[in-house]
Amino acid sequence: xxxxxxxxxxxxxxxxxxxxxxxxxxxxxxxxxxxxxxxxxxxxxxxxxxxxxxxxxxxxxxxxxxxxxxxxxxxxxxxxxxxxxxxxxxxxxxxxxxxxxxxxxxxxxxxxxxxxxxxxxxxxxxxxxxxxxxxxxxxxxxxxxxxxxxxxxxxxxxxxxxxxxxxxxxxxxxxxxxxxxxxxxxxxxxxxxxxxxxxxxxxxxxxxxxxxxxxxxxxxxxxxxxxxxxxxxxxxx
Amino acid sequence: xxxxxxxxxxxxxxxxxxxxxxxxxxxxxxxxxxxxxxxxxxxxxxxxxxxxxxxxxxxxxxxxxxxxxxxxxxxxxxxxxxxxxxxxxxxxxxxxxxxxxxxxxxxxxxxxxxxxxxxxxxxxxxxxxxxxxxxxxxxxxxxxxxxxxxxxxxxxxxxxxxxxxxxxxxxxxxxxxxxxxxxxxxxxxxxxxxxxxxxxxxxxxxxxxxxxxxxxxxxxxxxxxxxxxxxxxxxxxxxxxxxxxxxxxxxxxxxxxxxxxxxxxxxxxxxx
Numbered sequence: 001x002x003x004x005x006x007x008x009x010x011x012x013x014x015x016x017x018x019x020x021x022x023x024x025x026x027x028x029x030x031x032x033x034x035x036x037x038x039x040x041x042x043x044x045x046x047x048x049x050x051x052x053x054x055x056x057x058x059x060x061x062x063x064x065x066x067x068x069x070x071x072x073x074x075x076x077x078x079x080x081x082x083x084x085x086x087x088x089x090x091x092x093x094x095x096x097x098x099x100x101x102x103x104x105x106x107x108x109x110x111x112x113x114x115x116x117x118x119x120x121x122x123x124x125x126x127x128x129x130x131x132x133x134x135x136x137x138x139x140x141x142x143x144x145x146x147x148x149x150x151x152x153x154x155x156x157x158x159x160x161x162x163x164x165x166x167x168x169x170x171x172x173x174x175x176x177x178x179x180x181x182x183x184x185x186x187x188x189x190x191x192x193x194x195x196x197x198x199x200x201x202x203x204x205x206x207x208x209x210x211x212x213x214x215x216x217x218x219x220x221x222x223x224x225x226x227x228x229x230x231x232x233x234x235x236x237x
Numbered sequence: 238x239x240x241x242x243x244x245x246x247x248x249x250x251x252x253x254x255x256x257x258x259x260x261x262x263x264x265x266x267x268x269x270x271x272x273x274x275x276x277x278x279x280x281x282x283x284x285x286x287x288x289x290x291x292x293x294x295x296x297x298x299x300x301x302x303x304x305x306x307x308x309x310x311x312x313x314x315x316x317x318x319x320x321x322x323x324x325x326x327x328x329x330x331x332x333x334x335x336x337x338x339x340x341x342x343x344x345x346x347x348x349x350x351x352x353x354x355x356x357x358x359x360x361x362x363x364x365x366x367x368x369x370x371x372x373x374x375x376x377x378x379x380x381x382x383x384x385x386x387x388x389x390x391x392x393x394x395x396x397x398x399x400x401x402x403x404x405x406x407x408x409x410x411x412x413x414x415x416x417x418x419x420x421x422x423x424x425x426x427x428x429x430x431x432x433x434x435x436x437x438x439x440x441x442x443x444x445x446x447x448x449x450x451x452x453x454x455x456x457x458x459x460x461x462x463x464x465x466x467x468x469x470x471x472x473x474x475x476x477x478x479x480x481x482x483x484x485x486x487x488x489x490x491x492x493x494x495x496x497x498x499x500x501x502x503x504x505x506x507x508x509x
Contacts, residue, residue: 005506006507006508078464078505078506079492079493079504080505082493
């Protein structure tokens with residue numbers, strides 16, 4: 001769609017920005033997968049790699065910002081082009097946050113050192129990760145193809161992640177009550193689960209932005225929520 | 238081709254700022270022919286009072302033609318024929334009994350190139366009020382001249398040289414002089430045909446600032462090729478293409494989420 005401007009250089013600018021966002025998204029996906037992989041496999045080397053790789057995502061975000069500001073100054077974009085650029089800025093923000101959350105998981109893997117929680121507890125986190133990665137992949141795809149239906153499906157599909165997060169919390173609480181020595185690793189795991197749940201929220205933010213780019217209107221309806229972690233899980237356990 | 242095309246309203250709610258009770262100018266099924274050429278095709282447009290309405294579109298789309306219908310400037314072109322209806326304050330301006338000179342006093346015009354009379358700054362502004370008999374005494378005329386120059390944001394710059402020639406001013410000052418001249422006869426509507434296209438960015442900013450003030454008292458319709466200018470100065474924007482009014486609506490909506498693909502293509506620079 002960004003290939004019909006009278007000024008061809010404008011097409012190239014917009015394509016460059018979209019390409020950088022897609023690249024950033026790909027990197028973030030890998031970071032998320034790697035960080036949880038490091039957790040499941042107790043692989044601190046991989047975790048180190050994840051923490052180091054985050055700077056590439058940050059650098060891309062800066063590049064997207066610079067290019068966007070320059071394009072706005074140079075072309076004074078209107079309508080869909082303007083939404084495209086503003087959207088890219090917002091997407092870069094959300095993706096950068098996802099990268100940070102993955103990095104935080106990797107840091108916790110390093111902090112856990114040998115004290116890993118039992119695999120059965122990690123399985124819930126892995127399940128959440130699978131769901132989040134699916135969402136992330138779908139929404140980046142929706143962005144690349146400018147597919148509003150797909151974006152809206154992601155926007156509505158966050159409920160299950162929230163529900164799994166709640167059940168992971170309950171499980172971890174039980175485990176901690178059984179033996180206080182489990183607390184340290186369970187707390188780390190809880191933060192990991194929360195991080196992944198936050199990634200899911202960023203995926204829905206991205207979906208909202210994609211919808212805005214395509215449609216021009218923000219989503220006004222309320223998003224279905226399955227997140228009850230903070231309150232009922234803690235009081236009801 | 239069907240001359241009555243459905244014009245898309247960019248705003249769902251319809252009512253626009255300033256459109257409130259009654260539009261100042263109403264155009265219904267306006268067609269303009271230059272000889273055999275059908276230049277404007279079935280245009281329907283409501284122009285709100287005390288607001289700025291921008292007309293945009295590629296060259297030859299009919300926007301200036303439409304503008305010139307509103308003070309019957311097209312009458313001066315022998316091969317030009319206008320059909321349909323244009324009302325100002327519910328009065329048909331093509332009514333044969335209407336005094337065209339009076340109409341043009343009510344509907345002032347500012348052109349692309351500043352065109353002051355080759356007379357003094359004072360005379361440029363005083364000319365209209367004098368021939369329309371607006372001032373009984375010299376003092377009254379002085380008052381109108383000073384007031385108009387003030388409203389046009391020019392008074393402070395020229396107050397000490399009112400007797401100097403208007404053509405000796407800078408381009409931006411000349412354009413503001415032309416605006417002062419237009420408002421001296423106390424018009425209700427001011428038509429501006431690319432008023433800033435011959436001006437530098439500072440002079441342009443001054444004119445835009447001025448339009449912001451003038452909208453309090455006047456209905457302004459501006460033709461502009463600068464999309465940014467339309468976005469900056471107007472409350473409503475109408476997009477013309479190939480003689481049709483394609484889309485009309487609130488300016489914010491027109492420039493962020495236009496409804497019609499042709500509008501989108503034009504404002505984003507995608508026209509071949």
